[in-house]
Amino acid sequence: MRLTDDHRSFAATVRSVVDTQINPYVDQWESEGIFPAHDLFPQLGKYGLLGIEYDPEDGGEGADHSYTMVACEELGRIAAGGVSMAINVQANMATPSLAKYGSKELRQKYLKPAIAGEMVAAIGVTEPDTGSDVSALRTRATRDGDDWVITGRKLYITNGVQADWVCLLVRTSDEGGYRGMSQIVVPTSSEGFSVARKLDKLGNRSSDTAELVLDEVRVPVANTIGTIGRGFQQQMEQFVIERMSAAYSIVGQIDVALEKTREYLKQRTTFGKPLASHQYIAFRLTELAARNDLLRHHNQAVCEALMAGEDITRMASIAKWEAGRLVREVADMCLQFHGGIGYMEETWTARMFRDARLASIGGGADEVMLQVIARIDGYPLG
Numbered sequence: 001m002r003l004t005d006d007h008r009s010f011a012a013t014v015r016s017v018v019d020t021q022i023n024p025y026v027d028q029w030e031s032e033g034i035f036p037a038h039d040l041f042p043q044l045g046k047y048g049l050l051g052i053e054y055d056p057e058d059g060g061e062g063a064d065h066s067y068t069m070v071a072c073e074e075l076g077r078i079a080a081g082g083v084s085m086a087i088n089v090q091a092n093m094a095t096p097s098l099a100k101y102g103s104k105e106l107r108q109k110y111l112k113p114a115i116a117g118e119m120v121a122a123i124g125v126t127e128p129d130t131g132s133d134v135s136a137l138r139t140r141a142t143r144d145g146d147d148w149v150i151t152g153r154k155l156y157i158t159n160g161v162q163a164d165w166v167c168l169l170v171r172t173s174d175e176g177g178y179r180g181m182s183q184i185v186v187p188t189s190s191e192g193f194s195v196a197r198k199l200d201k202l203g204n205r206s207s208d209t210a211e212l213v214l215d216e217v218r219v220p221v222a223n224t225i226g227t228i229g230r231g232f233q234q235q236m237e238q239f240v241i242e243r244m245s246a247a248y249s250i251v252g253q254i255d256v257a258l259e260k261t262r263e264y265l266k267q268r269t270t271f272g273k274p275l276a277s278h279q280y281i282a283f284r285l286t287e288l289a290a291r292n293d294l295l296r297h298h299n300q301a302v303c304e305a306l307m308a309g310e311d312i313t314r315m316a317s318i319a320k321w322e323a324g325r326l327v328r329e330v331a332d333m334c335l336q337f338h339g340g341i342g343y344m345e346e347t348w349t350a351r352m353f354r355d356a357r358l359a360s361i362g363g364g365a366d367e368v369m370l371q372v373i374a375r376i377d378g379y380p381l382g
């Protein structure tokens, strides 16, 4: 895929937002265990970063998916994985279904303010008893006249403490399995909705991750996104965008890690020469950079296929799986070649080592990606 001058100019704008409005503050946010979403998101909204592909009628930019790819890659350069993940949740994980399938009223009420950064959004799929197997989720919405009455729990919900609304995947019938689920916009101010706890995590510490409790929460049936009963299928489509936004961001995260490591290793000497001049180190880092280039090109191929309207499920699963594996290896090698200082909290490598671990779990674990690919390839996994 050939990027244009327009893409490059957009990338420069996003990089400048990251350098001036995000990176100077992330150390503080990491130590506080939360970032100020209601302050940061309106700033991102002004630059159009929270609704790149969405309809201008809803406040979006109406751009094509290649600009999402470019933006995510630049957001990957944020010096804390928690902040880039939280932005991705707002822009590419909690809102795509609403943008594509939501009614005009629902989009005006919830999508428009999310694109402007005035409302914080979260995506609620995972539950205490089930994550990888979405077909086993139990949170239930029962119809009562023009309302849904929802009871259940959601776990590990990013932006969960600060969210104004959650795109919630729930059961709306007793059919079981993949049938009878719906996506519903649930305002967090609803009676019966509560944040049970803010979770203490290994990494991505600046991102607030919550356990949510819904105890007979009443919301209008009109808050259903798209067709009642099609929630699983809509969420699977949303997952594809989620997985690609993660894979795009990881390319940027790896770029910056390898750049910083190379510069450090040019200064640091052992056995009379800079570490970067030891062939083993230079080759090892070059190998990782080459693999990141392959991932970038694969991502670009997925982006083109998506824009052409093709089914990208297999390609996106490969991207997410490889991105998770690669970023963990890069984080490990960058820390290793820094030596003792790399293990210290004062060096960025320590945070990256912790943050990168999530990439192979969140949004579909590596094994789930392999399951999707293996099934498409015809293995009888059941």
Ligand SMILES: Cc1cc2nc3c(=O)[nH]c(=O)nc-3n(C[C@H](O)[C@H](O)[C@H](O)COP(=O)(O)OP(=O)(O)OC[C@H]3O[C@@H](n4cnc5c(N)ncnc54)[C@H](O)[C@@H]3O)c2cc1C
Pocket (backbone or CB within 6 Å): 089, 122, 123, 124, 125, 126, 129, 130, 131, 132, 133, 155, 156, 157, 158, 159, 201, 204, 209, 358, 361, 362, 363, 364, 365, 366, 367, 368, 371
């Ligand atoms: C920091 C963080 C943020 C998150 N944010 C959100 C969010 O915003 N919204 C949301 O809904 N969820 C969120 N999640 C949840 C995340 O998507 C799940 O943790 C993930 O899908 C795995 O589900 P699980 O934790 O229930 O693990 P389980 O489903 O119990 O699986 C455990 C492990 O088993 C292995 N495994 C699973 N299935 C198979 C298989 N078929 N074959 C072989 N091995 C397998 C995998 O290694 C997996 O990691 C977040 C998680 C974390 C840690």
